[in-house]
Amino acid sequence: MINSLQSFSDELILMILYHLKQDNHLDLAPIANTCRRFQRLVSDYSLWDMMIMMDTSSLTSEQLVFLPIMPSHKSHSGKEIIMVDPYTTGILALHTILKRHDNNILLDVSLYTNDPSSYWSMLTRQYDDYNSTFKSISITELPPSSSPSSSSSSSVTFSCTSTKSGDDSIHLMSDSHHVDPFMYSFLSKVCPHLEMFTFPMLSLHKLIATSLVFPQLHTLNVALPSATTQDDTNNTLDWSKVKHTFPNLQHLTLHPISDHQLEGFWKNIRLLWTTPTLFPWLHSMTIQSNSSSSLAYPLPSSSLVNTPNDSTNNNNSITKDEIIATLSRLNGLIRIDTGCWDIIAVDHV
Missing domain, CATH: 1.20.1280 (Monooxygenase)
Structure with missing residues (x-):
């Protein structure tokens, strides 16, 4: 037996x-x-054998060229690329792999770097050079403990990138709904096949502003601006447009663009939580802070919030009772994780 x-x-x-x-x-x-x-x-x-892994933490760009290459590098037929690159040491190597990759193979790309905007610029501005078709894209910043000192790596500037990474960073996370033409062209080509997208520096507003539809995408991890910008203009999110853009979205993770504008951030979140007509749609929601500080300290669970305009509640906080009420009200939503509270509707699982 x-x-x-x-x-x-x-x-x-x-x-x-x-x-x-x-x-x-x-x-x-x-x-x-x-x-x-x-x-x-x-x-x-x-x-x-179908995975390409590169860790450039202690390598210069010159050393990277002479690394022994796995068979999947040589044939450029890997299904998954994982790169740990604190700066931009490996950006040219990644560009070469994508350029020669077999476009009949859907590709998962995960990039961990201290300069996400440079990699985003490389992907969006040079996509016409690639043969790659993406199944998932993840560009995330390395935690501070994983970042070597500047003396242990040499930074490489991607010659075809026309803007500085710092400028891109500000542009990607700005409240502006303006969409860079390179970004639009890139997203228009990847949207039919893309299933997972993680880029916490990119504003959800910009994805909606493209008017594209991502029919296969089920997992999204991006930034969410405040409902009110610094100049007090209205920046509320139309969640019906979000659903139109991502009709089959199941798992949504959102990051506040600024930890100093949490009231407007939560206002945009509550606009979704008080619109049950959009559901069934999402299965889970996660709220993450881009800093080491907590997003909000929970209030006593006795202060239940039913509407986004409830003046009795601190709009910077989400209560346990509010999450429970939201889960019971929204059909199909089974989990909400705000950092302070992580609650699963067991009856809906």
Whole structure:
């Protein structure tokens, strides 16, 4: 009687692991820690031959050119690219891989860097040079503890980028709804196949302003501006347009552009929470701060909020009761995580 995975042959376990890692190779890590046999199997080349991994933390751009390249680099047929690049040391290498990639293979790209805007500029401004078709794009900033000192890396400027990364950063996170033509061209080409998009520096308003539709996208992680800009102009978000842009969105993560404008940020969130006609739609919502400080300290759960204009509540805070009421009111929404509260509607799961 077979009662353990240890009774299975290596070939059968490799088949199981192959299907397990389809969404994320990191799902294999806990299995590798269970025993020496599974550690050996998780390390099997057949599970990793379609992944391209580069870590430039201690490399210069000149050294990167002479790195030994895995077969998937040579054929440019990898399904997944993961790059840890504190600065922009590997940006030219990534550009070369994307340029020669087989466009019949949907590509997952995950970039961890201290200069996200430079990578975004490279992707959007040079997309006409690529053969790549993206299934997922993730551009996130490295945590401070992962960032080496400036003396351990050399920065490379991508020759085709026409704006400085600092300028791009301000533009991407601004309240303006203006869409850069390069960004529009890039998004118009990737939107039919894109399933996951993570770029906390990019404002949701700008994605909506493109008037594009992302029919396959189910996971979105971006910035959300305040409902009122610094000059007191109205900047409320039309959530019906968000649903039109992302009709099959399931998991939404939002970051405030500024931790100093949280009242307007929560106003935009509550506009969604008080519009049940948009549901069923989202399955989960996560609110994350871009700084180390908490977004808001919760008020006592006795102060229930039913409308975004309830003057009895501190608009910088979300209460436990408000989240519970929202989950019960919105059809299909089963989880809300605000950092202070992470609540799952078990009855809806």
